[in-house]
Amino acid sequence: MLRFLWLLSFGLLLSCGKEVEDTPKILSLTGQALGTSWTVKVISSKPIDGDELLADLAAKIEETEKIFSHWRPDSKLYQVNASLSTEPISVPPLLHELLKHAKWAYEQTDGAFDPTIAPLVNLWGFGPVSTNRLRIPTEDEINGILEQVGMNQLEIRDGNKIRKKRPDLQIDLSASAKGEIIDQVCEMLDQRELRNYLVEIGGEIRGRGNGKSGKGWTIALEDGSEGKTNGLSTVNLLNYSVATSGTYRQTKPNPDSVKPASHLIDPRTGRPVEHNLIAVNVLSPTARDADALATALMILGPEEGMSKAEEMDLVARFCTREGNETRHTHTPAWIRLYPVANR
Numbered sequence: 001m002l003r004f005l006w007l008l009s010f011g012l013l014l015s016c017g018k019e020v021e022d023t024p025k026i027l028s029l030t031g032q033a034l035g036t037s038w039t040v041k042v043i044s045s046k047p048i049d050g051d052e053l054l055a056d057l058a059a060k061i062e063e064t065e066k067i068f069s070h071w072r073p074d075s076k077l078y079q080v081n082a083s084l085s086t087e088p089i090s091v092p093p094l095l096h097e098l099l100k101h102a103k104w105a106y107e108q109t110d111g112a113f114d115p116t117i118a119p120l121v122n123l124w125g126f127g128p129v130s131t132n133r134l135r136i137p138t139e140d141e142i143n144g145i146l147e148q149v150g151m152n153q154l155e156i157r158d159g160n161k162i163r164k165k166r167p168d169l170q171i172d173l174s175a176s177a178k179g180e181i182i183d184q185v186c187e188m189l190d191q192r193e194l195r196n197y198l199v200e201i202g203g204e205i206r207g208r209g210n211g212k213s214g215k216g217w218t219i220a221l222e223d224g225s226e227g228k229t230n231g232l233s234t235v236n237l238l239n240y241s242v243a244t245s246g247t248y249r250q251t252k253p254n255p256d257s258v259k260p261a262s263h264l265i266d267p268r269t270g271r272p273v274e275h276n277l278i279a280v281n282v283l284s285p286t287a288r289d290a291d292a293l294a295t296a297l298m299i300l301g302p303e304e305g306m307s308k309a310e311e312m313d314l315v316a317r318f319c320t321r322e323g324n325e326t327r328h329t330h331t332p333a334w335i336r337l338y339p340v341a342n343r
Helices: 050-068 076-082 093-108 115-123 139-146 174-191 287-300 302-311 332-337
Strands: 007-012 025-033 036-044 154-157 161-164 197-201 204-208 217-220 234-237 240-246 277-284 315-322 325-330
Touching (some): 050 093, 050 174, 076 093, 093 115, 093 174, 093 287, 115 139, 174 204, 174 240, 174 287, 204 217, 204 287, 234 240, 240 287, 277 287, 287 302, 287 315, 302 315, 315 332, 325 332
Antiparallel strands (some): 025 036, 154 161, 197 204, 204 240, 240 277, 277 315, 315 325
């Protein structure tokens, strides 16, 4: 059963006070899914059946959420996690493909991106089966759970099959599923021959076409700042995706540290990150890549993350807290795309 609240609005661009037949129309559709909100904006001079598009978008998002969610008992990933079998399991092609992508991201980032982190996320109180969201785990508990973590414990086989080498292996695709769903929505819009649109789910965004300005879709960048900032605050997104990962989004008190415990757990140590990097913005042609790589760079931290971003030639912005100010540092690839960042 679909659980969406819809808002359907049309914006008409007028010329000389009269509607022009071929004037592009702006259609905005919104809803709720994945525990957050989503928005799709389309600009087209051709007539669009808003109700039909709305229903199709809702169905597509619902279909993919029922594959990737590790929170919903009716999802395929939830069922994979619930299974204690170490025999090969058949999974939907989309899940198989996203797990292959996760393995690529794991290898590219030296293990900083790891979807088998689910038991650690639960242990720290940020997951769907967390029993105590305020309690801080002991070192022995962390070390014990770390034995369950690692992409090397998941076999991704041909023919849409996977195999867990440990029966207690758990998968959390939160760091790439939203991006994948955005890409699936964009593919659907492309099939309808729509060429100027913006898709956003929970802050992750992908834009195609020239937007309203003719220079791309103007979007604001999150940096987690509470004080003064320098650098860009908005960018024109032209056939790119942007994802932001940050320690400021979910935290809880941690008496063992001067900093709150972030929901961003380093799969290599089993502990929340504690560096002074508070946010990373990554731009990429696909939302899936942007989503996964933003998380990985946040885990790696300001120095190791910048080194990895430069090695991979990523369009990325690193936001660090220095006193009461937030400092922005841009990769060479970012500066090539947005030269103003070099000022």
